[in-house]
Amino acid sequence: MELQKFKLIAHRGEHELAPENTITAFQLAVKQGATALETDVRLCADGEVVLFHDYTLSRHFKDRRKIAVCTLKELKSLSFSGQKYKYTDQIATLNELLESFKGTIPINIDIKTYLIPNKELCLKVIRAVERHNMINQVWVSSFNPVDLHFLKKAQPALRTGYLYNSLGMIHFFIDIFLKSDAWHPHYSQVSPGFFSLAERMGKEVYIWTVNKPAVLKKISKHKFNGIITDKFFRTRPLAEQK
Template sequence: MARYSLITMLTLLAGPAAMAAASDSPLTQQLDELNKFQVIAHRGASGHAPESTLPAYELAHQWGVDYLELDAQLSADGEVVLFHDGTLERTSNGEGHIHDHTLAELKALDTGSWFHDAHPERTEADYSGTQILTLDELFDHFGHTTRYYIETKSPDLNPGLEEALVQRLEAYNMVEQGRVLVQSFDQESLLKVRALNPDIPLIQLLWYSPSEQDSATLTEWNNTTPGANAIRDEDFKRIAEYAVGVGTNAIYQGQPVIDAAFIHQSQSNGLPVHVYTVNEQDEMERLMALGVNGLFTDYPDRLLELINE
């Protein structure tokens, strides 16, 4: 059985008046809204500007997305930085592992010019020289005007990440104000976050693909659950003991790996379903028709266009 959070315990002890107040808290409102549809800007509006940079997040925020999605890692000197890959080469002019560099060294890198090489047709802005962001900088810039969907990225490469992340969330009062979700493929990482602050809402990420031994059988990357076509209520219930939702892929190499039954089963066990990363409108429409609770996308403008039709 999941243990009570501190807020829940204090509320129960304080009586009905406190319970009513807690039911109207920003955190409770956030959890209630997870049952509605969420637009999640994957690394910001990363189809339009360099991923995980301030321009990408500013654009997504300007469009009014529900969540800014980001990957948290640690610099060599313990600063929480926003970067997806474990190594620097793909989206910067640096080399090597991100956790082997100090923040000063990371700040000296150009994390924008690569975008022009990858998208030569995008000439509306010059992103060369764009710096890597720290979590503090993102919070300082947007504050409580948006919500943040934060992945503990590669916890094995970033020892101490959970402690550093929770410290920053508490310092900026992001949890009580209903401003953050923490996601990970690594169940152990999520449980570390929960032990540090049981009020932080957690999302268990899943990745389904065909088994190497039998292509007709699906498996989950970390064996967090059985394959999506063999998952049971008990499997969802185990996740619901510590998480408030799941994030999953819907397609593997062009073939569906989840269906409406999976989505409904997850929801009936208290776990809204968010699907990553969906960039084409026809696929967005298909998944919305299946009943998903949200989509990660590099092109939040495309998703918002469908929602606002």
């Protein structure tokens, strides 16, 4: 089982040593062997695109506010717990991420909208990617088919990935209209038939979130483009690096 046959996509970066979705977490992931990065984006109150997975701040801070009601200045003032992590950092913006990794490795941007489409967020992601001339380095994924349709219509050159975790056949039919470039299934949704269909349809395949050796062994019998993982990107221990 050769891990380097497909992309090792660091899910929110190296978030055991540093807070998830921070620039430090992504830098550490690359040092350890990640060959692509995955991040989540949301809009804050003043319209900045920030890297944050959750709807609210509560999982990381003693603060129950929604990301959408906080300004960037307020978010930047928050401090991740230094006791939990070896390294710490601030909440980052999409622009900071793109500036840090331009011309290096592929980046998967997951638009966190779920049931409610957000054209403003989609447009700002497109503009940021265009501004940094990174159309060929980035692909954007979402669970929301409306957002994916809008992204592809607004910028046909931007690669898109359809995320889903259940009801696979329904999503295959929806994707006829989306014309996404990639499928992003949860590992529980893949099968020999799925891989055959993806190949016939010319879809890239990125499977999430693959952390168990047994799951990796099972899917490695098939052809796919990458795994989104919290652990398998660690092929080069930091302790061995100068």
